[in-house]
Amino acid sequence: MKRTIVASAIALAALQGQAIAEGGMPFGDDASKAYAAKLWDAMKDAGLAGEGMMHAFPYEGTDPHGMMLETFYTSATIDGHTGALIVKRNYGPEGVSAEEVLMAPEKHLGAVTVMFKREAGYDPEDNDWFWAKFLPDGSLDKNPKGMALAGRVAKGADVGCIACHSGADGNDFIFTSNAIK
Structure with a gap:
C-alpha cells in the first residue's frame, strides 16, 4: 500500500512537471517577464507610464487595486500583434482623495x-489576456512566493487576476465594459 501511494505521488509529480514543460509556467517565467518589459515600453511610448504620463480624473476603487484609480482603454502593438490594452493605475493609501492624487x-x-489582449491561442480559456502588475518604476511586482506577476497570473488558482475577472459580466474578463471582446 505504501509503495503504491509513493509510486502514485511520483507519477503525479512527473506529470505535473511534464505539463509545465509542455505548456510553460502560467506566469512569472522569463518569457512572460520579457513580454511585460515590451508592454511597459509600449505604455511609456503611449504616455501611459513613466515620466510625463497622462492623467485622468481618479475615481474611487477598492482592494486589490487601490482606493483611487485611473483607467485607460486603448490598444498597443507588441511583436507585430495589436491588441486591446487596459491600464489601471492603483493609488493609495486608504482614505486618499481624488484631489490628493491629482496634486x-x-x-x-x-x-x-x-x-x-494577446494573439489568438495564447490562453483561449481566459480570452487570451496577458496580465501584469507593475510597480511605479516599471519593475514587476511579485506574489508572496516571489513569482513575478506577469503572464497568465494565478491561472487555475482560486484567487488572483484570472479567478476574479472570470466573474465579469459578458464573459470578457472586464468589469467596466463589454465593449472589448
Missing part, C-alpha cells in the same frame, strides 16, 4: 495593473 500622483501611486 501628487507620484506620491500615491502604488502599482499599475495591466490587461493586454
